[in-house]
Amino acid sequence: MRLFDFSLKINGFDIDEAKSILSKIQALENAEFNSYVDTKKKEIIAFHLQHNSFYESFGKTANFNDWSSVPIMTKRHLQQPLDQRLSDAYSSKNVYVNKTSGSSGDPFIFAKDKKCHALTWAVIMNRFSWFNIDFNVSKQARFYGIPLDKKGHFKERLKDWFSNRYRFSVFDLSDTAFENALEKFKTSRFEYINGYTSSIVQFAKYLKRNNIVLKNICSSLGVCIVTSEMLFDDDKSMLETQFGVPVINEYGASELDLIAFQNKNNEWQLNSETLYIEILDKNDNVLPYGEEGRVVITSLYNKAHPFIRYDIGDIGILSEKSTVRKPILKKLIGRTNDVAILPSGKKAAGLTFYYITKSVIEDNGNVSEFIIEQTALDHFIIKYVSRETLSSNKKERIVKAMKRYLEPGITISFDRVNRLNRLKSGKLKQFTSHIN
Structure with a gap:
C-alpha cells in the first residue's frame, strides 16, 4: 500500500x-x-x-x-x-x-x-x-x-x-x-x-x-x-x-x-x-x-x-x-535581515563574514559549531561550542580576519557555551543583528 x-x-x-x-x-x-x-x-x-x-x-x-x-x-x-x-x-x-x-x-x-x-x-x-x-x-x-x-x-x-x-x-x-x-x-x-x-x-x-x-x-x-x-x-x-x-x-x-x-x-x-x-x-x-x-x-x-x-x-x-x-x-x-551595518555606514551580508570566520575557527576540529551576533555598530560576539577554549592566538587570527574583511575599529568578543540556542523549529540562525 x-x-x-x-x-x-x-x-x-x-x-x-x-x-x-x-x-x-x-x-x-x-x-x-x-x-x-x-x-x-x-x-x-x-x-x-x-x-x-x-x-x-x-x-x-x-x-x-x-x-x-x-x-x-x-x-x-x-x-x-x-x-x-x-x-x-x-x-x-x-x-x-x-x-x-x-x-x-x-x-x-x-x-x-x-x-x-x-x-x-x-x-x-x-x-x-x-x-x-x-x-x-x-x-x-x-x-x-x-x-x-x-x-x-x-x-x-x-x-x-x-x-x-x-x-x-x-x-x-x-x-x-x-x-x-x-x-x-x-x-x-x-x-x-x-x-x-x-x-x-x-x-x-x-x-x-x-x-x-x-x-x-x-x-x-x-x-x-x-x-x-x-x-x-x-x-x-x-x-x-x-x-x-x-x-x-x-x-x-x-x-x-x-x-x-x-x-x-x-x-x-x-x-x-x-x-x-x-x-x-x-x-x-x-x-x-x-x-x-x-x-x-x-x-x-x-x-x-x-x-x-x-x-x-x-x-x-x-x-x-x-x-x-x-x-x-x-x-x-x-x-535581507541578516545584514551587518558597520560604523562607517558600510553594509555586509552576515553570512559573508560568518564564512570568513568559519575558515579560521574550524581548521583543527576543536569548534563544533558557532554563531555570530552583532550587538552594536562596532561590536560582534562569537558564541561557540568546543572541546577546548579557543587559544589567544586563534582569537587574534579571527579578529584580524574580521577586521580585514569588514573594517578597522570593530571589536569582537568570544563566548564559549555548552550548546547554542536554536529556533523552535530546530534551525540554527548563523548570524543575527540586534541593531537593525
Missing part, C-alpha cells in the same frame, strides 16, 4: 490529480510553457482582486496586464489575523494552515487551498524522484525539529510513520545522541537522509572524529538532501566524504513551495511549474540574469491566500543560463 499517498488523500489533498497536473505542465513545449506562465500570473491576480478583500485593498495599483504595477508583498504585510487574509469561500476549516518558522524574524500564520498544497507535494516528490527516492517506499533518516508538547509530538511521530521515516532530534547534538543514531543506521535500511543542514553537518563531524563512513555501515544509503540552512562548499565536501553518498541542496519556504532543488547536473534548478520567481533591485525593478537582488516569488496556484510578488526576505542571483522554463539559482547569498 502506498501509505504516503494515502495519508495525503485522507487529509483532503488529491495527490493523484496534482501529479497529473504537474505532468501536463512539464510536457508543454517551450513556447507553450511561456504562455502558461503568463496566463497563470494573470489568473491568480485576477482571482485575488475579485475574491480576496485583503488583496483588493493591498493591490489597488495592480493591473494584471502590467506586471510591474503589481505591488511587492512582504511578511510584515501578512502579520494580521488569518481570517482577514483568506479569500471568499475559504476558512481555516477547509484549507491547509501552518506557521512559518520565524527564521526571518517575522513569523506569521499562512494558508494554502488543498489543491495548492497537493501540488506542493507533487513537486517535492518529483524532485526527489530525480535521485530514485519514492516517498511511499524509501526509508528516510530525518534530522528535524519536533514539538515537545504531547499532542504535537504524537502528531509528528504519526506523520513520520505514514511517511516511512525515522526522526532524529536536532535539539540534542551530543556524542551520546550521535552514538545512538549510528546504532539506528546499523539496523535500518535508510535510503536517504533529509533535514536541517547544521544538524546533519554535526553528525558528519562526529563520524569524522571517529573515522567512520556511514555508507560502510548502512549500505542502502543513496543520497543526503539538506534544507533550510546555508550549505557551504567545505561542509558539502565533508558530508560527501563521511556519508559516502551525493549531497543535494534544497531550498524551500513552508508558506510557498519547494523553491529550488539541485539537479543531476549540479544546478540549483528553480521551481517554474507552480511558482514565478524574480530577482528585484531596491526599487522593485526586475534585474537581468547574473545580477544580485531580492528574491520575489508568486504562488501561481494558491487561491486561499495571496502570495503575489512576495518578497521572501532572501538575496540571490539567477544564472545567465536561465530560461522561463528552467531558471537556475546561481547563488543564494542570505537573508
